[in-house]
Amino acid sequence: MDTGIALNNSEQKAPPAIPAEMRAAVLDGVGFSHLRVRKVITPRPGPGQMLARVDAAGICTSLIKLIEQGSAHSLLSGWDVSRFPVVLGDEGSVTLVEVGAELRSRYHPGERYVIQPAVDTAPINHRERYKEQGKGVSKVALGYTLDGHLAEYILVSEEVLAAGCLLPLPDSSLPFAHAALSEPFSCVISAQDHHVHLTQSDALKPRGVTKGLKRGGVTVILGAGAMGRMHVALAMSYHPRAIVVADLVESRLELVRTFFGPKAVTDGILLRTLNPSSRGLQSVVSELTNFAGADDVIVAVGSRKAIADAQILLGRGGVLNLFGGLKKGEDVVDFDTGLVHYKEINITGSSGGSPWDIARTLELMAGKEIDAGGHIAQIGDLEHVPEFLARIKAQTIDGKAVVYPHRRTSEIRTVKSWSAQDEWEYLK
Numbered sequence: 001m002d003t004g005i006a007l008n009n010s011e012q013k014a015p016p017a018i019p020a021e022m023r024a025a026v027l028d029g030v031g032f033s034h035l036r037v038r039k040v041i042t043p044r045p046g047p048g049q050m051l052a053r054v055d056a057a058g059i060c061t062s063l064i065k066l067i068e069q070g071s072a073h074s075l076l077s078g079w080d081v082s083r084f085p086v087v088l089g090d091e092g093s094v095t096l097v098e099v100g101a102e103l104r105s106r107y108h109p110g111e112r113y114v115i116q117p118a119v120d121t122a123p124i125n126h127r128e129r130y131k132e133q134g135k136g137v138s139k140v141a142l143g144y145t146l147d148g149h150l151a152e153y154i155l156v157s158e159e160v161l162a163a164g165c166l167l168p169l170p171d172s173s174l175p176f177a178h179a180a181l182s183e184p185f186s187c188v189i190s191a192q193d194h195h196v197h198l199t200q201s202d203a204l205k206p207r208g209v210t211k212g213l214k215r216g217g218v219t220v221i222l223g224a225g226a227m228g229r230m231h232v233a234l235a236m237s238y239h240p241r242a243i244v245v246a247d248l249v250e251s252r253l254e255l256v257r258t259f260f261g262p263k264a265v266t267d268g269i270l271l272r273t274l275n276p277s278s279r280g281l282q283s284v285v286s287e288l289t290n291f292a293g294a295d296d297v298i299v300a301v302g303s304r305k306a307i308a309d310a311q312i313l314l315g316r317g318g319v320l321n322l323f324g325g326l327k328k329g330e331d332v333v334d335f336d337t338g339l340v341h342y343k344e345i346n347i348t349g350s351s352g353g354s355p356w357d358i359a360r361t362l363e364l365m366a367g368k369e370i371d372a373g374g375h376i377a378q379i380g381d382l383e384h385v386p387e388f389l390a391r392i393k394a395q396t397i398d399g400k401a402v403v404y405p406h407r408r409t410s411e412i413r414t415v416k417s418w419s420a421q422d423e424w425e426y427l428k
Contacts, residue, residue: 018042018051018097023405024151025385028085030070032390037383040087043147043155044098050107050156051098056176057149058091058184059388059401066144067389075144077123078131088385090117090142092149093169093179096156103161112172114182114362115149115156116165116355117142124158149180150385152405167358171366175420177379177402178372182361184400185370186353188230188323189360192238194348195296195319213238214295218288220244220281220313223301223324224252224273226375226399231300231323232260233370240295242270242288246281247301252398259374259417276309285313293343294318302326307333314345322349376400376418379426381409388412 022042028034045051066073066088071081079086093114099107119140127134130145140159142148147155160166169179192212199208213219219240221231224247235243243264245256253273264271274284285294293315299306302324310320326333339345353361364370377399380388388401402418407427415422 018044018153022152023382024087025089025148025382026085027067027070027081027088029082030068030072032067032386034070034081035067035088035386035389037385040151042153045100045155047100047102048158048161049100050096050103052094052113052154052156053097054089054149054151054154054405055093055095055112056180057089057093057382057403057405058177058180059150059385059392059403060089060091060143060184061392062090063088063143063389064393073144075139075141077134077137077140077145079129079145084126084129086144087147087151087154088143089148089150090144091180091183092154093174093176093182094149094154094156097153112169112174112179114167114169114179114358115142115154115160116163116167116186116353116358117148117183118352118354119146119159119163119165120354121159121163124162150382150403150405152382164355167355167362169366170362173420174362174365175373175418175423176404177376177418177423178365178420179362180402181372181375181400182358182365183353184227185230185234185361185364185372186357187350188227188234189357190353191298191321191323191350192231192234193357194350195321196346196348197295197319198317213240215239216241217295218242218244218285218315219296220246220285220294220298220310222246222281222297222299222306222310223303224249224256225301226377227323228252228298228300229256229259229375229399231298232256233375234364235296235298236260236263236267236269237364237369239267240269242272244272244274244281244284244288244294246274246276248275248277249398250275255398281309282312289315292316297321299324304330304333311336311339314339314343316343317345318343319346319348322347325351371417373418373420373422376402376415378402379404379413379415379418380411381405381407384412 123134298321378401382405391397
């Protein structure tokens with residue numbers, strides 16, 4: 001099968017001629033009935049823009065919220081999708097195929113990049129489509145008002161470049177699918193970067209601050225779904241002495257043990273998994289800490305009960321991270337202020353990453369400290385986007401789904417992991 005992309009990721013074939021039309025996953029209203037994979041005009045870049053080929057794209061859970069809200073979604077800022085349909089997709093890896101005249105001294109066809117989808121800049125193009133001509137809009141996003149990755153090609157606009165959101169790959173041999181997952185991993189990096197611990201070597205000396213999970217401490221992760229397992233992967237890079245992972249689904253815990261167990265042994269980290277319905281999580285944490293409590297607790301699931309249960313796990317000076325979002329109207333949770341006051345705990349959260357987080361993720365991938373392949377569960381064609389989203393919504397897929405927009409297939413392939421060799425075989 002000749003897909004026109006690399007037979008291995010360090011040797012690019014000459015790109016085919018850019019077609020007048022391309023396939024794209026398009027939203028033109030509210031609800032799944034308004035999501036279709038169809039032919040659209042292939043964008044062509046202006047002087048300050050570029051066109052990139054989408055080599056691989058991930059399917060993000062956040063797409064469900066966008067589809068169900070349509071133009072009411074906050075990131076659309078008044079953009080009417082029924083008049084101006086949007087191309088979805090915030091996760092992907094790309095190769096430049098056409099560079100605008102003003103950019104040719106800096107960028108060249110064949111170069112590989114990842115685009116940070118959260119673009120922290122005011123809209124530059126199509127301001128008339130936003131409410132009040134874009135006044136007050138300070139952030140735009142790929143897959144929302146900027147074209148997304150669930151297409152054969154993507155326009156790299158002025159907004160992306162102005163916000164520093166085009167990140168080069170540090171290693172051109174990174175698999176397309178792995179690089180595409182740098183966005184969800186970047187959200188995890190941002191989240192753990194929000195952990196702050198006070199240090200004080202002597203009572204008469206000023207306090208210092210360390211950022212990230214406590215080295216040599218005890219980390220608890222509630223939720224072992226796709227994002228929870230990414231938290232486990234990154235947590236290991238901080239070298240806590242123990243990581244406790246809790247989930248009600250045994251198959252998820254088995255994935256944690258299988259994928260992370262050997263590395264935990266090598267790194268000298270005690271990895272414990274448990275189903276809190278069969279054994280009390282607090283007793284396990286007390287056992288590991290001699291009743292002192294955990295140093296870092298990450299709630300990687302959208303559950304009010306999980307947040308409530310997490311509070312009592314923390315030790316003095318610990319950090320509680322509310323990573324899993326709650327639905328609007330269900331997002332008010334009771335806190336024991338006595339724990340916050342007397343144990344001096346910090347409560348933090350984050351929503352998405354920054355360009356630095358993407359760059360850091362790519363460095364960790366290139367350095368083999370993160371294996372994105374173990375987080376990939378299903379592979380398919382662009383045409384499978386609606387089916388993948390239906391599976392994600394029904395929670396019948398445990399892991400990330402990735403599509404290769406330029407490879408045509410009727411098969412959805414279920415995998416336990418997805419390596420560079422797997423990708424090479426699939427695309428050759």
